Amino acid sequence: MADYKSILFEQMIKDFAENEVKPLAQEVDEQERFPVETVEKMAKMGLFGIIIPRQYGGAGGNYNMYISAVEELSKHCGTTGVILSAHTSLCAAPILEYGTEEQKQKYLPDLASGKKIGAFGLTEPNAGTDASNQQTRAIEMEDHYLLNGSKIFITNAGYASTYVIIAVTGKGPKGPEMSAFIVEKAFPGFSIGKKEKKMGIRGSSTCELIFENVKVPKENMLGKRGDGFKIAMKTLDGGRVGIAAQALGIAEGALQATIAYVKSRKQFGKSISAFQNTQFILADLATRTEAAKLLVYAAVDAKQNKLPTLSLKAAQAKLYAAETAMEVTTKCVQLHGGYGYTREYPIERMMRDAKITEIYEGTSEVQRMVISGALLRK
Protein backbone atom coordinates (compact mmCIF):
# COMPACT_ATOMS: atom_id res chain seq x y z
CA MET A 1 0.00 0.00 0.00
CA ALA A 2 1.17 3.49 -0.75
CA ASP A 3 2.39 5.47 2.25
CA TYR A 4 -0.65 7.74 2.29
CA LYS A 5 0.23 9.15 5.70
CA SER A 6 3.45 10.69 4.34
CA ILE A 7 1.89 11.74 1.02
CA LEU A 8 -1.02 13.48 2.75
CA PHE A 9 1.22 15.05 5.40
CA GLU A 10 3.44 16.58 2.75
CA GLN A 11 0.41 17.92 0.87
CA MET A 12 -1.10 19.37 4.05
CA ILE A 13 2.01 21.07 5.37
CA LYS A 14 2.97 22.51 1.96
CA ASP A 15 -0.52 23.97 1.47
CA PHE A 16 -0.56 25.34 4.99
CA ALA A 17 2.89 26.92 4.74
CA GLU A 18 2.12 28.53 1.37
CA ASN A 19 -1.38 29.74 2.19
CA GLU A 20 -1.20 30.64 5.87
CA VAL A 21 2.44 31.17 6.83
CA LYS A 22 3.96 32.85 3.77
CA PRO A 23 1.50 35.77 3.61
CA LEU A 24 2.24 36.71 7.24
CA ALA A 25 6.03 36.28 7.22
CA GLN A 26 6.97 39.85 6.36
CA GLU A 27 4.55 41.40 8.85
CA VAL A 28 5.68 39.06 11.64
CA ASP A 29 9.28 40.12 10.98
CA GLU A 30 8.65 43.86 10.68
CA GLN A 31 6.41 44.09 13.72
CA GLU A 32 8.44 41.58 15.75
CA ARG A 33 5.11 39.89 16.40
CA PHE A 34 4.57 36.33 17.65
CA PRO A 35 2.17 34.83 15.05
CA VAL A 36 -0.59 33.86 17.49
CA GLU A 37 -3.14 33.20 14.75
CA THR A 38 -0.81 30.79 12.96
CA VAL A 39 -0.06 28.99 16.21
CA GLU A 40 -3.81 28.55 16.81
CA LYS A 41 -4.26 27.07 13.33
CA MET A 42 -1.28 24.76 13.85
CA ALA A 43 -2.78 23.61 17.14
CA LYS A 44 -6.07 22.69 15.46
CA MET A 45 -4.20 20.64 12.89
CA GLY A 46 -2.37 18.69 15.57
CA LEU A 47 1.07 19.98 14.59
CA PHE A 48 2.14 20.52 18.20
CA GLY A 49 1.52 16.88 19.03
CA ILE A 50 2.94 15.08 16.00
CA ILE A 51 5.44 12.93 17.91
CA ILE A 52 3.43 12.63 21.14
CA PRO A 53 1.80 9.18 21.44
CA ARG A 54 -1.96 8.90 21.24
CA GLN A 55 -2.37 7.84 24.85
CA TYR A 56 -1.12 11.31 25.83
CA GLY A 57 -3.36 13.13 23.38
CA GLY A 58 -0.87 13.34 20.54
CA ALA A 59 -1.17 12.14 16.98
CA GLY A 60 1.33 9.32 17.35
CA GLY A 61 3.10 10.36 14.16
CA ASN A 62 6.75 9.89 13.36
CA TYR A 63 9.84 12.06 13.61
CA ASN A 64 9.97 12.39 9.84
CA MET A 65 6.61 14.19 9.80
CA TYR A 66 7.66 16.54 12.58
CA ILE A 67 10.93 17.46 10.90
CA SER A 68 9.36 17.97 7.49
CA ALA A 69 6.86 20.30 9.18
CA VAL A 70 9.70 22.45 10.58
CA GLU A 71 11.36 22.40 7.16
CA GLU A 72 8.25 23.44 5.23
CA LEU A 73 7.26 26.19 7.68
CA SER A 74 10.82 27.55 7.63
CA LYS A 75 10.82 27.80 3.83
CA HIS A 76 8.54 30.78 4.27
CA CYS A 77 9.03 31.92 7.87
CA GLY A 78 11.95 31.03 10.14
CA THR A 79 10.01 32.33 13.14
CA THR A 80 7.16 29.87 12.68
CA GLY A 81 9.59 27.00 12.16
CA VAL A 82 11.41 27.56 15.43
CA ILE A 83 8.20 27.90 17.45
CA LEU A 84 7.34 24.31 16.52
CA SER A 85 10.91 23.07 16.92
CA ALA A 86 11.47 24.50 20.42
CA HIS A 87 8.04 23.35 21.61
CA THR A 88 8.48 19.80 20.35
CA SER A 89 12.18 19.03 20.70
CA LEU A 90 13.01 21.02 23.80
CA CYS A 91 9.89 20.62 25.92
CA ALA A 92 7.56 17.82 24.80
CA ALA A 93 10.39 15.42 23.89
CA PRO A 94 12.27 15.49 27.23
CA ILE A 95 8.99 15.11 29.17
CA LEU A 96 8.12 12.18 26.94
CA GLU A 97 11.57 10.67 27.33
CA TYR A 98 12.36 11.29 31.00
CA GLY A 99 8.97 12.04 32.57
CA THR A 100 7.16 9.80 35.03
CA GLU A 101 3.77 8.40 33.98
CA GLU A 102 2.07 11.09 36.13
CA GLN A 103 4.13 13.88 34.54
CA LYS A 104 3.34 12.62 31.04
CA GLN A 105 -0.37 12.42 31.78
CA LYS A 106 -0.37 15.83 33.39
CA TYR A 107 1.67 17.81 30.86
CA LEU A 108 1.64 16.08 27.46
CA PRO A 109 -2.07 16.35 26.52
CA ASP A 110 -2.05 20.16 26.66
CA LEU A 111 1.28 20.32 24.84
CA ALA A 112 -0.08 17.95 22.17
CA SER A 113 -3.24 19.97 21.60
CA GLY A 114 -1.27 23.21 21.50
CA LYS A 115 -3.41 24.57 24.36
CA LYS A 116 -0.04 25.11 26.02
CA ILE A 117 3.21 25.92 24.27
CA GLY A 118 6.49 24.57 25.59
CA ALA A 119 9.94 26.09 26.17
CA PHE A 120 13.31 25.07 27.59
CA GLY A 121 15.64 26.98 29.88
CA LEU A 122 19.35 26.15 30.03
CA THR A 123 21.25 29.25 28.87
CA GLU A 124 22.22 31.92 31.41
CA PRO A 125 24.19 35.17 31.10
CA ASN A 126 27.37 33.33 32.15
CA ALA A 127 26.44 29.88 30.88
CA GLY A 128 26.25 29.85 27.09
CA THR A 129 28.57 27.38 25.41
CA ASP A 130 29.90 26.74 28.93
CA ALA A 131 26.50 25.35 29.88
CA SER A 132 27.71 23.68 33.07
CA ASN A 133 28.50 27.05 34.66
CA GLN A 134 24.90 27.34 35.89
CA GLN A 135 23.97 29.92 38.52
CA THR A 136 20.26 29.11 38.87
CA ARG A 137 19.77 27.20 42.11
CA ALA A 138 17.06 24.78 43.23
CA ILE A 139 17.38 24.14 46.94
CA GLU A 140 15.65 21.11 48.37
CA MET A 141 13.06 21.97 51.02
CA GLU A 142 10.57 19.73 52.74
CA ASP A 143 8.06 19.17 49.95
CA HIS A 144 9.45 21.32 47.16
CA TYR A 145 12.54 22.80 45.56
CA LEU A 146 13.07 26.52 45.94
CA LEU A 147 14.12 27.89 42.57
CA ASN A 148 16.13 31.14 42.26
CA GLY A 149 17.99 32.65 39.35
CA SER A 150 17.42 33.56 35.73
CA LYS A 151 17.69 32.24 32.19
CA ILE A 152 18.24 34.21 29.00
CA PHE A 153 17.56 33.87 25.26
CA ILE A 154 14.65 31.49 25.87
CA THR A 155 12.72 30.69 22.68
CA ASN A 156 8.87 30.81 23.00
CA ALA A 157 9.37 32.31 26.49
CA GLY A 158 6.60 34.90 26.43
CA TYR A 159 3.93 32.57 25.01
CA ALA A 160 4.81 29.28 26.69
CA SER A 161 3.06 27.80 29.70
CA THR A 162 5.23 24.74 30.33
CA TYR A 163 8.99 25.03 30.78
CA VAL A 164 11.75 22.49 31.23
CA ILE A 165 14.33 24.23 33.42
CA ILE A 166 17.85 23.16 34.33
CA ALA A 167 19.16 24.24 37.76
CA VAL A 168 21.93 23.42 40.22
CA THR A 169 20.67 21.23 43.06
CA GLY A 170 23.96 20.68 44.88
CA LYS A 171 27.59 19.67 44.49
CA GLY A 172 28.51 16.66 42.41
CA PRO A 173 31.77 14.73 42.30
CA LYS A 174 33.02 16.64 39.23
CA GLY A 175 31.37 20.01 39.69
CA PRO A 176 27.85 21.30 40.25
CA GLU A 177 25.06 18.76 40.46
CA MET A 178 22.34 19.73 37.99
CA SER A 179 18.74 18.62 37.77
CA ALA A 180 15.83 19.24 35.41
CA PHE A 181 12.39 20.50 36.45
CA ILE A 182 9.02 21.04 34.84
CA VAL A 183 7.99 24.59 35.73
CA GLU A 184 4.56 26.05 35.06
CA LYS A 185 4.03 29.64 34.08
CA ALA A 186 1.53 30.04 36.92
CA PHE A 187 3.98 29.13 39.71
CA PRO A 188 4.25 32.19 42.02
CA GLY A 189 7.59 33.95 41.76
CA PHE A 190 8.12 32.97 38.12
CA SER A 191 8.10 35.87 35.68
CA ILE A 192 9.12 36.72 32.14
CA GLY A 193 11.82 39.37 31.87
CA LYS A 194 13.22 41.42 29.05
CA LYS A 195 12.27 40.54 25.47
CA GLU A 196 15.26 40.52 23.14
CA LYS A 197 15.33 42.64 20.00
CA LYS A 198 16.94 40.41 17.44
CA MET A 199 18.54 40.46 14.00
CA GLY A 200 16.38 37.65 12.67
CA ILE A 201 13.51 35.32 13.63
CA ARG A 202 12.10 38.53 14.99
CA GLY A 203 8.59 37.20 15.58
CA SER A 204 9.90 34.50 17.86
CA SER A 205 9.43 35.38 21.51
CA THR A 206 12.95 35.33 22.98
CA CYS A 207 12.98 36.49 26.59
CA GLU A 208 14.58 36.24 29.98
CA LEU A 209 13.03 33.96 32.63
CA ILE A 210 13.21 35.12 36.24
CA PHE A 211 12.76 32.83 39.24
CA GLU A 212 12.32 34.45 42.64
CA ASN A 213 11.69 31.88 45.38
CA VAL A 214 9.62 29.73 43.02
CA LYS A 215 8.31 26.66 44.85
CA VAL A 216 8.60 23.76 42.43
CA PRO A 217 6.82 20.63 43.77
CA LYS A 218 9.19 17.70 44.20
CA GLU A 219 7.13 15.60 41.81
CA ASN A 220 8.06 18.12 39.08
CA MET A 221 11.67 17.01 38.97
CA LEU A 222 12.27 15.59 35.49
CA GLY A 223 14.42 12.46 35.57
CA LYS A 224 16.63 11.70 38.53
CA ARG A 225 18.31 14.28 40.72
CA GLY A 226 21.73 14.98 39.21
CA ASP A 227 20.68 13.98 35.69
CA GLY A 228 20.01 17.56 34.62
CA PHE A 229 23.10 18.07 32.50
CA LYS A 230 22.71 14.73 30.76
CA ILE A 231 19.03 15.46 30.05
CA ALA A 232 19.95 18.89 28.69
CA MET A 233 22.62 17.50 26.37
CA LYS A 234 20.39 14.67 25.10
CA THR A 235 17.53 17.12 24.61
CA LEU A 236 19.81 19.37 22.58
CA ASP A 237 20.82 16.41 20.38
CA GLY A 238 17.16 16.16 19.37
CA GLY A 239 16.75 19.92 19.19
CA ARG A 240 19.63 20.21 16.75
CA VAL A 241 17.78 18.07 14.23
CA GLY A 242 14.92 20.56 14.46
CA ILE A 243 17.23 23.55 13.96
CA ALA A 244 18.99 21.75 11.11
CA ALA A 245 15.56 21.35 9.49
CA GLN A 246 14.85 25.04 10.06
CA ALA A 247 18.16 25.94 8.38
CA LEU A 248 17.41 23.56 5.52
CA GLY A 249 13.96 25.10 5.07
CA ILE A 250 15.41 28.63 5.01
CA ALA A 251 17.94 27.58 2.33
CA GLU A 252 15.23 25.93 0.23
CA GLY A 253 12.92 28.91 0.60
CA ALA A 254 15.70 31.29 -0.44
CA LEU A 255 16.43 29.20 -3.52
CA GLN A 256 12.75 29.07 -4.47
CA ALA A 257 12.42 32.84 -4.17
CA THR A 258 15.66 33.45 -6.08
CA ILE A 259 14.81 31.12 -8.96
CA ALA A 260 11.56 33.04 -9.43
CA TYR A 261 13.42 36.36 -9.23
CA VAL A 262 16.22 35.59 -11.72
CA LYS A 263 13.70 34.40 -14.27
CA SER A 264 11.73 37.64 -14.13
CA ARG A 265 14.57 40.14 -13.70
CA LYS A 266 15.89 41.48 -17.00
CA GLN A 267 19.26 43.13 -17.61
CA PHE A 268 21.09 43.70 -20.91
CA GLY A 269 17.90 42.70 -22.71
CA LYS A 270 17.54 39.25 -21.24
CA SER A 271 16.50 37.54 -18.08
CA ILE A 272 19.43 37.25 -15.65
CA SER A 273 18.80 33.50 -15.45
CA ALA A 274 20.32 33.36 -18.93
CA PHE A 275 23.75 34.33 -17.56
CA GLN A 276 26.15 31.55 -16.72
CA ASN A 277 27.16 33.24 -13.47
CA THR A 278 23.56 32.98 -12.24
CA GLN A 279 23.21 29.42 -13.48
CA PHE A 280 26.41 28.15 -11.88
CA ILE A 281 25.77 29.83 -8.54
CA LEU A 282 22.25 28.35 -8.42
CA ALA A 283 23.59 24.92 -9.38
CA ASP A 284 26.12 25.00 -6.54
CA LEU A 285 23.63 26.28 -3.98
CA ALA A 286 20.99 23.71 -4.93
CA THR A 287 23.54 20.90 -4.72
CA ARG A 288 24.76 22.03 -1.35
CA THR A 289 21.17 22.33 -0.09
CA GLU A 290 20.41 18.82 -1.28
CA ALA A 291 23.48 17.53 0.59
CA ALA A 292 22.23 19.29 3.74
CA LYS A 293 18.85 17.63 3.26
CA LEU A 294 20.45 14.19 3.17
CA LEU A 295 22.33 14.92 6.41
CA VAL A 296 19.17 16.22 8.09
CA TYR A 297 17.16 13.13 7.19
CA ALA A 298 20.05 10.84 8.20
CA ALA A 299 19.82 12.48 11.64
CA VAL A 300 16.03 12.01 11.58
CA ASP A 301 16.63 8.32 10.95
CA ALA A 302 19.01 8.15 13.93
CA LYS A 303 16.46 9.89 16.14
CA GLN A 304 13.49 7.84 14.93
CA ASN A 305 15.35 4.56 15.46
CA LYS A 306 17.05 5.69 18.69
CA LEU A 307 20.53 5.02 17.26
CA PRO A 308 23.62 5.78 19.36
CA THR A 309 24.96 7.87 16.45
CA LEU A 310 22.27 10.54 17.01
CA SER A 311 24.56 12.98 18.80
CA LEU A 312 27.12 12.90 15.97
CA LYS A 313 24.56 12.90 13.15
CA ALA A 314 22.58 15.73 14.70
CA ALA A 315 25.72 17.86 15.14
CA GLN A 316 26.81 17.17 11.55
CA ALA A 317 23.36 17.94 10.18
CA LYS A 318 23.05 21.17 12.15
CA LEU A 319 26.58 22.36 11.37
CA TYR A 320 26.23 21.72 7.66
CA ALA A 321 22.63 22.87 7.26
CA ALA A 322 23.24 26.09 9.21
CA GLU A 323 26.35 27.02 7.21
CA THR A 324 24.47 26.09 4.03
CA ALA A 325 21.57 28.36 4.98
CA MET A 326 24.01 31.21 5.57
CA GLU A 327 25.86 30.70 2.30
CA VAL A 328 22.70 30.18 0.24
CA THR A 329 20.89 33.22 1.60
CA THR A 330 23.97 35.47 1.32
CA LYS A 331 24.53 34.49 -2.30
CA CYS A 332 20.82 34.75 -3.06
CA VAL A 333 20.83 38.34 -1.79
CA GLN A 334 23.73 38.94 -4.18
CA LEU A 335 21.77 37.46 -7.09
CA HIS A 336 18.92 39.81 -6.23
CA GLY A 337 21.31 42.79 -6.39
CA GLY A 338 20.03 46.06 -4.95
CA TYR A 339 16.48 44.76 -4.63
CA GLY A 340 17.73 41.93 -2.46
CA TYR A 341 19.00 44.45 0.07
CA THR A 342 15.55 46.02 0.40
CA ARG A 343 12.65 44.74 2.45
CA GLU A 344 10.53 44.63 -0.67
CA TYR A 345 11.81 41.11 -1.22
CA PRO A 346 11.91 38.32 1.39
CA ILE A 347 15.52 37.40 0.73
CA GLU A 348 17.18 39.82 3.20
CA ARG A 349 14.88 38.49 5.96
CA MET A 350 15.90 34.95 5.09
CA MET A 351 19.55 35.94 5.37
CA ARG A 352 18.95 37.48 8.81
CA ASP A 353 16.95 34.42 9.90
CA ALA A 354 19.66 32.05 8.67
CA LYS A 355 22.31 33.53 10.95
CA ILE A 356 20.71 32.31 14.17
CA THR A 357 20.91 28.68 13.04
CA GLU A 358 24.71 28.95 13.32
CA ILE A 359 24.34 30.13 16.91
CA TYR A 360 21.48 28.67 18.93
CA GLU A 361 21.15 25.16 20.30
CA GLY A 362 24.93 25.00 20.14
CA THR A 363 27.03 27.25 17.93
CA SER A 364 28.77 25.84 14.87
CA GLU A 365 31.90 25.71 17.04
CA VAL A 366 30.07 23.53 19.58
CA GLN A 367 28.96 21.22 16.77
CA ARG A 368 32.59 20.88 15.71
CA MET A 369 33.49 20.01 19.31
CA VAL A 370 30.78 17.34 19.40
CA ILE A 371 31.80 15.92 16.02
CA SER A 372 35.53 15.84 16.74
CA GLY A 373 34.83 14.47 20.21
CA ALA A 374 32.97 11.54 18.66
CA LEU A 375 35.85 10.95 16.21
CA LEU A 376 38.67 11.13 18.70
CA ARG A 377 37.03 9.15 21.50
CA LYS A 378 37.24 6.00 19.38
Place this chain on the structure above:
Amino acid sequence: MKIIVCIKQVPNTTEIKIDPVKNTLIRDGVPSIINPDDKTAIEVALRLKEKHGAEVVVLTMGPMQAEKALREALAMGADQAYLLSDRAFAGSDTLATSTIIAAAVKKLGADLVLCGRQAIDGDTAQVGPQIAEHLDIPQITYAAAVDYDEERETIIVKRQFEDRYQTLEAKGLCLITVLSTLGTPRYMNVWDMVAQDEKEIGIITFADLDLDKANIGLGGSPTKVKSTATKQFDKTIETVELDPEAAARTIVDALKARHLI
Protein backbone atom coordinates in the same frame (compact mmCIF):
# COMPACT_ATOMS: atom_id res chain seq x y z
CA MET B 1 -27.38 10.84 11.75
CA LYS B 2 -25.48 9.03 9.01
CA ILE B 3 -24.24 11.38 6.31
CA ILE B 4 -22.94 10.10 2.99
CA VAL B 5 -20.76 12.57 1.12
CA CYS B 6 -20.26 11.81 -2.58
CA ILE B 7 -16.93 13.12 -3.85
CA LYS B 8 -14.96 13.04 -7.08
CA GLN B 9 -11.23 13.03 -7.65
CA VAL B 10 -10.44 15.49 -10.45
CA PRO B 11 -7.30 16.80 -12.15
CA ASN B 12 -6.23 20.13 -10.68
CA THR B 13 -7.49 22.19 -13.61
CA THR B 14 -5.53 25.26 -12.58
CA GLU B 15 -2.46 23.28 -13.70
CA ILE B 16 -3.98 21.65 -16.75
CA LYS B 17 -2.88 22.36 -20.33
CA ILE B 18 -4.58 21.66 -23.61
CA ASP B 19 -2.95 19.67 -26.38
CA PRO B 20 -2.97 22.20 -29.26
CA VAL B 21 -3.18 19.51 -31.93
CA LYS B 22 -5.69 17.04 -30.51
CA ASN B 23 -7.72 19.64 -28.58
CA THR B 24 -7.83 17.36 -25.56
CA LEU B 25 -6.73 17.86 -21.97
CA ILE B 26 -3.19 16.84 -21.13
CA ARG B 27 -3.69 14.99 -17.86
CA ASP B 28 -0.22 13.49 -17.58
CA GLY B 29 1.64 14.72 -14.54
CA VAL B 30 -1.27 16.88 -13.41
CA PRO B 31 -1.93 16.30 -9.70
CA SER B 32 -5.34 15.01 -8.67
CA ILE B 33 -7.38 16.80 -6.03
CA ILE B 34 -10.75 16.44 -4.36
CA ASN B 35 -13.20 18.47 -6.45
CA PRO B 36 -13.54 21.84 -4.63
CA ASP B 37 -17.36 21.81 -4.28
CA ASP B 38 -17.14 18.24 -2.95
CA LYS B 39 -14.49 19.22 -0.44
CA THR B 40 -16.88 21.83 0.90
CA ALA B 41 -19.56 19.10 1.12
CA ILE B 42 -17.14 17.17 3.36
CA GLU B 43 -16.68 20.32 5.45
CA VAL B 44 -20.47 20.69 5.80
CA ALA B 45 -20.74 17.07 6.98
CA LEU B 46 -17.92 17.53 9.49
CA ARG B 47 -19.52 20.70 10.86
CA LEU B 48 -22.83 18.87 11.30
CA LYS B 49 -20.92 16.06 13.03
CA GLU B 50 -19.24 18.49 15.43
CA LYS B 51 -22.44 20.34 16.24
CA HIS B 52 -25.00 17.56 16.30
CA GLY B 53 -23.09 14.31 16.22
CA ALA B 54 -23.04 12.29 13.01
CA GLU B 55 -21.27 9.50 11.24
CA VAL B 56 -19.60 10.82 8.12
CA VAL B 57 -19.17 8.33 5.27
CA VAL B 58 -17.35 9.35 2.10
CA LEU B 59 -18.09 7.68 -1.20
CA THR B 60 -16.44 7.97 -4.58
CA MET B 61 -16.37 6.14 -7.88
CA GLY B 62 -13.17 5.86 -9.83
CA PRO B 63 -10.00 3.90 -10.43
CA MET B 64 -7.97 2.61 -7.47
CA GLN B 65 -5.94 5.88 -7.42
CA ALA B 66 -9.08 7.58 -6.10
CA GLU B 67 -8.20 5.99 -2.75
CA LYS B 68 -5.99 9.02 -2.09
CA ALA B 69 -9.01 11.35 -2.23
CA LEU B 70 -10.86 9.13 0.24
CA ARG B 71 -7.88 8.98 2.57
CA GLU B 72 -7.63 12.76 2.46
CA ALA B 73 -11.29 12.93 3.54
CA LEU B 74 -10.52 10.53 6.40
CA ALA B 75 -7.58 12.74 7.41
CA MET B 76 -9.99 15.68 7.53
CA GLY B 77 -12.13 13.78 10.02
CA ALA B 78 -14.53 11.54 8.06
CA ASP B 79 -15.30 8.22 9.74
CA GLN B 80 -15.49 5.76 6.88
CA ALA B 81 -14.77 5.66 3.16
CA TYR B 82 -15.96 3.54 0.25
CA LEU B 83 -14.60 3.25 -3.26
CA LEU B 84 -16.83 2.13 -6.12
CA SER B 85 -14.45 0.42 -8.49
CA ASP B 86 -15.15 -2.15 -11.17
CA ARG B 87 -14.36 -2.57 -14.87
CA ALA B 88 -18.10 -2.65 -15.47
CA PHE B 89 -18.33 0.97 -14.23
CA ALA B 90 -15.70 2.31 -16.67
CA GLY B 91 -16.82 4.84 -19.26
CA SER B 92 -19.97 5.81 -17.39
CA ASP B 93 -21.52 9.18 -18.23
CA THR B 94 -23.41 11.19 -15.61
CA LEU B 95 -26.56 9.09 -15.89
CA ALA B 96 -24.74 5.76 -15.53
CA THR B 97 -22.54 7.18 -12.77
CA SER B 98 -25.53 8.41 -10.78
CA THR B 99 -27.25 5.03 -11.26
CA ILE B 100 -24.26 3.28 -9.68
CA ILE B 101 -23.79 5.79 -6.85
CA ALA B 102 -27.51 5.70 -6.03
CA ALA B 103 -27.34 1.92 -5.74
CA ALA B 104 -24.36 2.26 -3.37
CA VAL B 105 -26.13 4.89 -1.24
CA LYS B 106 -29.12 2.57 -0.99
CA LYS B 107 -26.89 -0.29 0.09
CA LEU B 108 -24.98 1.75 2.68
CA GLY B 109 -28.07 3.53 4.02
CA ALA B 110 -28.05 7.23 4.94
CA ASP B 111 -30.02 9.95 6.69
CA LEU B 112 -28.55 12.69 4.53
CA VAL B 113 -26.64 12.73 1.23
CA LEU B 114 -24.30 15.60 0.40
CA CYS B 115 -22.69 16.30 -2.96
CA GLY B 116 -20.73 19.16 -4.42
CA ARG B 117 -22.61 21.26 -6.94
CA GLN B 118 -20.44 20.28 -9.89
CA ALA B 119 -16.99 18.96 -10.77
CA ILE B 120 -14.35 21.23 -12.26
CA ASP B 121 -13.45 18.70 -14.97
CA GLY B 122 -16.96 18.11 -16.37
CA ASP B 123 -18.96 21.04 -14.98
CA THR B 124 -22.27 19.26 -15.64
CA ALA B 125 -23.83 19.60 -12.15
CA GLN B 126 -25.95 16.59 -13.08
CA VAL B 127 -24.76 13.72 -10.91
CA GLY B 128 -26.08 15.07 -7.58
CA PRO B 129 -29.65 15.70 -8.80
CA GLN B 130 -29.65 12.42 -10.75
CA ILE B 131 -28.72 10.43 -7.63
CA ALA B 132 -31.70 12.01 -5.85
CA GLU B 133 -33.98 11.10 -8.75
CA HIS B 134 -32.81 7.48 -8.80
CA LEU B 135 -33.39 7.24 -5.06
CA ASP B 136 -36.66 9.11 -5.38
CA ILE B 137 -35.78 11.48 -2.53
CA PRO B 138 -36.07 15.29 -2.27
CA GLN B 139 -33.12 17.35 -3.46
CA ILE B 140 -31.95 20.84 -2.63
CA THR B 141 -29.33 22.21 -4.99
CA TYR B 142 -26.95 25.20 -4.75
CA ALA B 143 -26.77 25.26 -0.97
CA ALA B 144 -25.04 28.36 0.40
CA ALA B 145 -25.68 27.35 4.03
CA VAL B 146 -26.76 24.13 5.71
CA ASP B 147 -27.97 23.79 9.28
CA TYR B 148 -29.84 21.25 11.35
CA ASP B 149 -32.58 21.79 13.94
CA GLU B 150 -32.22 18.92 16.39
CA GLU B 151 -35.57 19.41 18.08
CA ARG B 152 -37.54 19.36 14.87
CA GLU B 153 -35.16 16.89 13.19
CA THR B 154 -35.13 19.23 10.23
CA ILE B 155 -32.41 20.24 7.78
CA ILE B 156 -32.43 23.94 6.94
CA VAL B 157 -30.81 25.01 3.68
CA LYS B 158 -30.19 28.44 2.26
CA ARG B 159 -30.40 27.98 -1.49
CA GLN B 160 -28.62 30.44 -3.73
CA PHE B 161 -30.11 31.98 -6.83
CA GLU B 162 -28.57 34.63 -9.02
CA ASP B 163 -30.34 37.47 -7.27
CA ARG B 164 -31.82 36.02 -4.06
CA TYR B 165 -31.77 33.25 -1.50
CA GLN B 166 -34.47 30.74 -0.74
CA THR B 167 -34.63 29.03 2.64
CA LEU B 168 -35.87 25.46 2.50
CA GLU B 169 -36.49 22.91 5.20
CA ALA B 170 -36.44 19.16 4.77
CA LYS B 171 -37.37 16.32 7.05
CA GLY B 172 -36.10 12.82 6.49
CA LEU B 173 -33.64 11.63 3.86
CA CYS B 174 -32.76 14.20 1.22
CA LEU B 175 -29.85 15.14 -1.04
CA ILE B 176 -28.14 18.51 -0.97
CA THR B 177 -25.60 19.86 -3.46
CA VAL B 178 -23.35 22.52 -1.97
CA LEU B 179 -21.38 25.44 -3.37
CA SER B 180 -17.70 25.83 -2.54
CA THR B 181 -18.48 29.39 -1.46
CA LEU B 182 -20.37 27.95 1.52
CA GLY B 183 -17.20 27.62 3.54
CA THR B 184 -13.49 26.96 3.38
CA PRO B 185 -12.74 23.28 3.91
CA ARG B 186 -10.57 22.62 6.94
CA TYR B 187 -7.02 21.35 6.62
CA MET B 188 -6.38 17.73 7.33
CA ASN B 189 -5.19 17.12 10.89
CA VAL B 190 -2.35 14.95 12.10
CA TRP B 191 -4.49 12.91 14.52
CA ASP B 192 -6.88 11.68 11.81
CA MET B 193 -4.04 11.45 9.30
CA VAL B 194 -2.18 8.92 11.43
CA ALA B 195 -5.42 7.13 12.39
CA GLN B 196 -6.53 6.68 8.74
CA ASP B 197 -3.49 4.47 8.22
CA GLU B 198 -5.25 1.78 10.23
CA LYS B 199 -8.58 2.16 8.43
CA GLU B 200 -9.68 0.00 5.54
CA ILE B 201 -11.29 1.55 2.50
CA GLY B 202 -14.43 -0.42 1.63
CA ILE B 203 -14.34 -1.51 -2.01
CA ILE B 204 -17.76 -1.82 -3.65
CA THR B 205 -17.94 -3.71 -6.96
CA PHE B 206 -20.65 -4.52 -9.47
CA ALA B 207 -21.32 -7.81 -7.68
CA ASP B 208 -22.16 -5.94 -4.45
CA LEU B 209 -24.92 -3.86 -6.01
CA ASP B 210 -28.33 -4.42 -7.46
CA LEU B 211 -27.61 -3.13 -10.97
CA ASP B 212 -28.46 -3.93 -14.57
CA LYS B 213 -25.37 -3.93 -16.83
CA ALA B 214 -27.46 -2.29 -19.55
CA ASN B 215 -27.67 0.92 -17.46
CA ILE B 216 -24.03 1.34 -16.50
CA GLY B 217 -20.55 1.70 -17.99
CA LEU B 218 -19.88 2.85 -21.53
CA GLY B 219 -22.75 0.73 -22.92
CA GLY B 220 -25.22 2.18 -20.45
CA SER B 221 -24.27 5.78 -21.19
CA PRO B 222 -26.51 7.67 -23.61
CA THR B 223 -24.10 10.63 -23.73
CA LYS B 224 -21.73 10.52 -26.70
CA VAL B 225 -19.05 13.15 -27.29
CA LYS B 226 -19.33 14.20 -30.92
CA SER B 227 -16.40 16.57 -30.99
CA THR B 228 -14.44 18.93 -28.78
CA ALA B 229 -12.95 22.26 -29.68
CA THR B 230 -10.72 24.80 -28.01
CA LYS B 231 -11.70 28.40 -28.18
CA GLN B 232 -9.12 30.50 -29.99
CA PHE B 233 -8.43 33.80 -28.29
CA ASP B 234 -8.02 36.91 -30.38
CA LYS B 235 -4.96 38.58 -28.98
CA THR B 236 -5.15 41.93 -30.77
CA ILE B 237 -4.68 44.60 -28.15
CA GLU B 238 -5.70 48.19 -28.59
CA THR B 239 -3.81 50.75 -26.49
CA VAL B 240 -5.22 54.20 -25.76
CA GLU B 241 -4.03 56.70 -23.18
CA LEU B 242 -6.85 58.59 -21.46
CA ASP B 243 -7.74 60.16 -18.15
CA PRO B 244 -9.65 57.85 -15.74
CA GLU B 245 -13.12 59.12 -16.62
CA ALA B 246 -12.63 58.90 -20.35
CA ALA B 247 -10.98 55.52 -19.91
CA ALA B 248 -14.01 54.18 -18.03
CA ARG B 249 -16.33 55.49 -20.72
CA THR B 250 -14.21 53.91 -23.47
CA ILE B 251 -14.21 50.53 -21.73
CA VAL B 252 -17.98 50.62 -21.18
CA ASP B 253 -18.57 51.59 -24.82
CA ALA B 254 -16.29 48.83 -26.05
CA LEU B 255 -18.06 46.21 -23.92
CA LYS B 256 -21.43 47.47 -25.08
CA ALA B 257 -20.35 47.31 -28.70
CA ARG B 258 -19.49 43.63 -28.21
CA HIS B 259 -22.80 43.03 -26.40
CA LEU B 260 -20.92 41.92 -23.30
CA ILE B 261 -22.90 44.20 -20.99
